[in-house]
Amino acid sequence: MAFLTPNCRLISSARLLSASPSAPRLRFAHAQAMSSCSTQRVFQLKLDPLTGNSEWVVIEEDAGETAPESLHKGLLARTSYLDMLNDAPRNKAFREAIDKAITRPCRVLDIGAGTGLLSMMAARTMGLMDSPTCHGNNGSVTACESYLPMVKLMRKILRANDMAKSITVLNKRSDEVRVGVDIDSRADVLVSEILDSELLGEGLVPTLQHAHDMLLVENPVTVPYKAIVYGQLVESTYLWKLHDLYNNEAEISDGIHLVPAGLERIIGVKLQQHPMHCDAIKREIKLLSEPFRIFEFNFGKRPESHGETAVHVKATGSGQVNAVISWWMLQLDEEGSIHYSTAPKWITSSGAGNWCDHWKQCVWFIPGKGVPLAKDEEISLRAVHGDTSISYQLEPHQPISTGQDHNVKGGDFCLPLSPERIAIYGDAEWRHSVLNAIKTVLQRRAPSLCIIADDSVFLALLVARLSIASHIMALFPGLQDKGIHYLKAVADANGFSMDRVEFVRKKTANWTVHDTHKKTVDLLIAEPFYYGSDGMLPWQNLRFWNERTALDSLLSKDASIMPCKGLLKVCAMSLPDLWNSRRSLEKIEGFDHSMVNATLGACGDAADGGPCLPFFVWQCGEVKELSQIVTVMEFDFSRAISPCQGKAKVKFSEKGICHGLVLWIDWVMDAEYSTVVSTGPDQRYWKQGVKLLPTPVAAGFHGSTDAGEASCLIVETSFDPSNGELVIKHIPS
Known part of the structure; x- marks a missing residue:
């Protein structure tokens, strides 16, 4: 949805606004208009994470370059420019x-x-x-x-x-x-x-x-003069779990079939390269080949829109090829004396290299369990590039991507999910926890009407299979028709009839008893998970709470709400690589950039250390926990959404340099606290929120704090449901 004034046209930027700082500068759409007085306007799309509503915010050229820093800080502080x-x-x-x-x-x-x-x-x-x-x-x-x-x-x-x-x-x-x-x-x-x-x-x-x-x-x-793309074949159980739900699910005996036999491709990751800090999984990778060249792009020549090459790769060891890891090297001068590479550290003899987040390595998943390879065996890798992507095929084992999304039709339908979501759905411990929580609720009372408030197809399958008397209404705010199409495809294999499942497009704020067929809602559940929200902060999944509030008048008096609580957790950490990547700028190769620090949300210069940003903390280079994990605030979903405040003393338990606070939400599924699903740093499939300190703090601990060291941080938080913002304040003590 976009509002475009006459004479406006939709364009996309060459410099790209990031929805997730842990990804490169991502594409966005904005509109630019030229009036008779040559005033330029940009319409920046703004999303409210609690309602799902979006609006276009106007940025005008004649607001003046001397306007307050706050004018653009919200737009630029979450990009990867810094x-x-x-x-x-x-x-x-x-x-x-x-x-x-x-x-x-x-x-x-x-x-x-x-x-x-x-x-x-x-x-x-x-x-x-x-x-x-x-x-x-x-x-x-x-x-x-x-x-x-x-x-x-x-x-x-x-x-x-x-x-x-x-x-x-x-x-x-x-x-x-x-x-x-x-x-x-x-x-x-x-x-x-x-x-x-x-x-x-x-x-x-x-x-x-x-x-x-x-x-x-x-x-x-x-x-630059040219760029060369390199690749390497690897075996990795971790990478395998990020894309092969069918074979991982086959090892789980819970009776739920997200990927039934005969529908092996019904759920999958999009056939594309996935950026990742591969150094973080170095110990979980077995290299099966030497690095090999794939493509070369000469910037001084007009490139073709399509290119193909076949690379014959000799195996250096035996194993199962689960992925192709790729990177590129820039040759910046014609003579070849100036280079820059995004290669993982294991490629360089010293293993040295600065951590940065704007460029990572890329992972291309080999479908299924991978391709077996014996030492010294030669295999052919076919690579194809288009205008904006590169795809691979281990011939003749793997279909190559056309670069197009899967069509929603017949047997060709595939529900594309992120690699992390694939891994979560294939995680036996996570499934067991959620399954037990649902069974406990259903044993107490068979719900007449159950609402799936988020995009969880797993929860929809669970309730449909376990409660044959329940009518299920799925909101699927992000999946939309794709969610119902998927449920239809797997209903028989999971033993339920689709006549008990209904997809509702209407906004919950406008629901009446007629929308629930004059029934009250007995069970309202979510993981919570929202399709397409991979770059969101943890508390932006509180859209579930907003939906629960909108449906308040339609809930039965003893309705079960799952999760029933959210616990905002915090831990003080040493994050030197991440902090240095977002530190304040002074002179860059002799050019003063200090005037942009506040706008870009830099550390060491901004009073609050910049905005809280979402990261996979375990991929953020050198990381060390310096404190115990503390609950700083609770969200009570049994009540309507409301402002929340919290305060906690985060005591240092290790000596070191504290660069920031890591925050996440643990979802309490039942009132007895028997099932709690954590999304913390030790759970690698969720992003956490990171609030970097404006200045690193020397951390000591009680009984051994030296001069200049702090024993704790006093952390205060407040949640505003009107905009979904979480304000985080911290004071060394």
Whole structure:
């Protein structure tokens, strides 16, 4: 849904707003309008996680670059720009390559300019500064950036570095730029960094195609010069569990068949590369091959939209190929002396390398249990790239992806879930806990009407199978028709009839007794899990509580609510890699970036240490718990949603440097607390919220605290149901 004024058109940004800071800069949609007075507007989509409602927030160009930092902080503090700008090896490599490539005044184009760092490097190399002495230099630099909030930030940075008049800023996508209109002539040099973890996901191929066709001279100089994609075959039980629900479920004897025999592909991960910090699972990986080259992309040449290659890989050991792990290496100069790599640490002889979150390795899952491979056996890997992705096939064992989503029709239907959700549904301990909780409730009372408030197909199957007298209404707010289509496909295998299951599209806020067929609701349950919410903070799953509140008048007096409580947990941790990736900026390769720290939510400069962000904490580089786990606040789902406050003393139990607080929710399924489902850091399939401290605290513990050390942190939290925000305050003590 989008509201577009006349003369507006929907476009996508070259610099991408992240829904999840642990992912690269993800794509988003915004609208840009040009009025008669040339005022630009961007409509940024804003989602309310508690209601599922969305609205378009207007960002206007004439709000002024001197507007308060708070104007754009909410938009930019949750992106990966800060992490990227703190990547010193990346910055140094680009600076050295640009200094080497530009040997005379020339015309430079920077596509996806971000803060303008590469543009300023190019301008400095040519001696272009906001100074009268620079007049007569025929060099020029044009910075092309389509995301308006970042353009505003870039202009502030250019002014602070005396380059506002030396660099032309275009608030456009590069494929909207016209020679003779936006730029005087074709550019001699292209500098750009529009790369994601997969390399191609930010539109590298179509961007280079248009640039070579319309914006660059023949045989231009480019920085980077080229990129090479590498891969390696691996065996890993952990990676196998992230995608093969059928074979994992076969080992669980609970009678629930999420993936019945004959429907092995009814649930699966999307055939794509999945970004992951593979160093975090190094000990759970068996390498089955040496690294091998897959594709090479020369930035100085027009790339093709489609490419294929076959790589013959010799096994270095015996095992089961569960995945292809891939990464890329940039050669930034033509001679090949300046490089940058996203390879895992086991590839480098020293194992050294700085942790960063904006680029990870990628994992391509081999379907099923994988492909058996004997030492010295040779296997053929077929790789295909399109405009924005790369896919693989171990011939002849695996169908290759077309890059299209699965169609919802007949036997071809597949419910695509995230790898972590696949692993949760195949986890015997998790299933046992939830199954026991449901059985306990059903033994007390057979519900006449049960509502599945979230997107859990597992809960829908459980209740439908275990309570033959219940009518089930599934909200499936994210799955929508896909959820019901799935239930129809597996109903027979799970022993229930679909005439007892109903999908309701109507918003719960508008329900009446007629919507529940004049029945009261006896059982309202959720995991809670919301389809497509992988980048959400833990408390944003409290949409379940909001739905329960909307249905309050329709609940029976003794209705069972599951979960009945949520416990907000907190632990103080040492997180040096994560903290350093989001630390405040000063000079980057000689260019002052300090004025953007508050806007980007930096640590060490912002008063509150920046926003609370979702991460898989176990993938955040070096991590150490420094305190016991404490409950700081409770959410009581037996009551209507309301503001909550909490306060706790988090005592340090280990010495070290505390960089932040890690928060999550433990879901209490029953009033007796017999079943509690934790989503903490030791449970690797859920993201936690991380609130970094503005300044790290030296942690001691009671009885051995030295001078300058703190024995605890006083943590205060407050939850506002009007916007779903959780405010977190902390004081060393």
